[in-house]
Amino acid sequence: MALMKRSYGGIQPCIKAGLFRIRLPFIHFKISPPEIATGLMNACTSYGALAVLTTTLGLEPEVAWALVVLETALYTCNWLFGEPSICGWITPAMAIVILYLEGFDPGVVRIQALTAVQLELALLFIFLGFTGLSKKLNTLVPPAIKAGIVLGAGVNAVYARLVEGGAMDTVTWGCLAGLAVVFVLMFSKRVRKHMETNRLLQILGNYSFLWAVLAMFIVGGVTGEFHYNFSGEIIKVPDFGALFMAVSPFSIGFASLDIWISAIPIALIAWVIAYGDFVTVQQLGLQAQRDDEYIEFDSNRTNVICGIRNLLLAFFAPYPALAGPLSAPYCVATYQRYKQDGRQGMDSIYDGSGTNIIFTVVGLFIYPIYEAAAAASAAMLVVVLCIQGFVCAQICFDLAKDKLDQGVAGMLAGFILARGGGVGLIAGIALYLLLCDNNKIRSDYAGNKEEQRIEDEETERQLKALKEHMEAAREGKLAEEEAKK
Numbered sequence: 001m002a003l004m005k006r007s008y009g010g011i012q013p014c015i016k017a018g019l020f021r022i023r024l025p026f027i028h029f030k031i032s033p034p035e036i037a038t039g040l041m042n043a044c045t046s047y048g049a050l051a052v053l054t055t056t057l058g059l060e061p062e063v064a065w066a067l068v069v070l071e072t073a074l075y076t077c078n079w080l081f082g083e084p085s086i087c088g089w090i091t092p093a094m095a096i097v098i099l100y101l102e103g104f105d106p107g108v109v110r111i112q113a114l115t116a117v118q119l120e121l122a123l124l125f126i127f128l129g130f131t132g133l134s135k136k137l138n139t140l141v142p143p144a145i146k147a148g149i150v151l152g153a154g155v156n157a158v159y160a161r162l163v164e165g166g167a168m169d170t171v172t173w174g175c176l177a178g179l180a181v182v183f184v185l186m187f188s189k190r191v192r193k194h195m196e197t198n199r200l201l202q203i204l205g206n207y208s209f210l211w212a213v214l215a216m217f218i219v220g221g222v223t224g225e226f227h228y229n230f231s232g233e234i235i236k237v238p239d240f241g242a243l244f245m246a247v248s249p250f251s252i253g254f255a256s257l258d259i260w261i262s263a264i265p266i267a268l269i270a271w272v273i274a275y276g277d278f279v280t281v282q283q284l285g286l287q288a289q290r291d292d293e294y295i296e297f298d299s300n301r302t303n304v305i306c307g308i309r310n311l312l313l314a315f316f317a318p319y320p321a322l323a324g325p326l327s328a329p330y331c332v333a334t335y336q337r338y339k340q341d342g343r344q345g346m347d348s349i350y351d352g353s354g355t356n357i358i359f360t361v362v363g364l365f366i367y368p369i370y371e372a373a374a375a376a377s378a379a380m381l382v383v384v385l386c387i388q389g390f391v392c393a394q395i396c397f398d399l400a401k402d403k404l405d406q407g408v409a410g411m412l413a414g415f416i417l418a419r420g421g422g423v424g425l426i427a428g429i430a431l432y433l434l435l436c437d438n439n440k441i442r443s444d445y446a447g448n449k450e451e452q453r454i455e456d457e458e459t460e461r462q463l464k465a466l467k468e469h470m471e472a473a474r475e476g477k478l479a480e481e482e483a484k485k
Helices: 033-055 061-073 076-081 091-101 108-131 134-140 143-162 172-187 199-206 208-222 240-247 257-288 299-316 328-345 349-363 367-375 377-399 403-419 421-435 438-484
Strands: 015-017 020-022
Touching: 020 076, 033 061, 033 091, 033 208, 033 328, 033 349, 033 367, 033 377, 061 240, 061 299, 061 349, 061 367, 076 299, 076 349, 091 108, 091 143, 091 257, 091 377, 091 421, 108 134, 108 257, 108 299, 134 257, 134 299, 134 438, 143 257, 143 377, 143 403, 143 421, 143 438, 172 199, 172 208, 172 377, 199 208, 208 367, 208 377, 240 299, 257 299, 257 328, 257 421, 257 438, 328 349, 367 377, 377 403, 403 421
Parallel strands: none
Antiparallel strands: 015 020
8 A cells, every 4th residue: 555646647656856756665656466476586586696606706605695685675776766667687798797807816806897897887877867978879889889799798698608617517407497498488489479369378478587497496406406405594684794895895995997997898888788778668668658657767867776776786796797777577577567457456667666676675585595596506697698698699680780780790799709898899899990981980870860869759759649648538537527526
């Protein structure tokens, strides 16, 4: 039950603070029971980066658990500051970040390097959000460079997880079970063509990664690849003090200047990858709009909130998957239910997204979930990154406009794989400038501007039509109430 109610067709009650729209549970939105289960499912998927935390960063398992809990707890910034979406990682960037970190000696220096990347990304998000320049920066990046960054992230994600001696060789059956389930449910035309008419397949498809995790748990346990050691504790609170001592720059110190400089291209790459999610978030919301609620979207606010999350993580819990604007499976599922079930099923979109995020955090304190995820963490990371590899390859070919773009993208991806994200970005830009004449460069820039103009005009058209439709709906509602009187 929420204390404050919205008028028909209005904006959900909030406390306005500049860009932000502050909403508190039970006051500005209520708990939505179906999203309790969804949130607990999301808690399972939050452990997908455990293997990176314990291997690449060298953290103790309990410290890694505390880091995941804190990172996920910061998802609450989304609904607290006014975002209607369910946020998540910048997952494709994780493989590039890992490759960058593995260029340093194991230990403190890797955590310092990660802090540098995340802090630079945070400042970029915040600057672009407050100035409104995110679209301008995106326009300046040629299609070939965007395609190469995305392809490099995808190919590197798959390569890093499938190299000889990795998880595919040590927990083979668990990996294969997870990959088979998630690829069939997420990408198979044989299955997805029936999802619009089959409710069971819709549920399986919407939470495909969850079913993959469950398949991993079962197959890995039955084959003896995963060794579950349950302590018997049900609810447990992490030792956040130990986490801060192990990873916070206020405890271990900040990186040297050369690391800060080398981190800049990685932060830029992460932002380029994340940009597409800002557009996706708004489009998902526009497609889900109902007559009874007007949902506010502001890409500048989204940038700033992502910046705040990355800033807090950089100072207290640097995280290799970084903090992005969208967790696509859970966001899509919540928006679909919001649209289909109406006000009786989900009064406000903030009921759904807020409940989902709150119970995602609650689920992380259920210790047996962590213990199972810890045993399967290597296989979970294989599945997460192979999904990203597949999706990145699809996106890459959509971004490239011609054969030259495809060639530059392939070479940039190769440089990322061989030499890391920093060298890859510099090499890709150099190759682009070397191979393209002035006409091609001007054409790419003009094409980016035209795409941005079309996107802006379409968004403005949708928003205008939505306002007119909702105004008519409100007037109709008032007429009905007047007739009843």
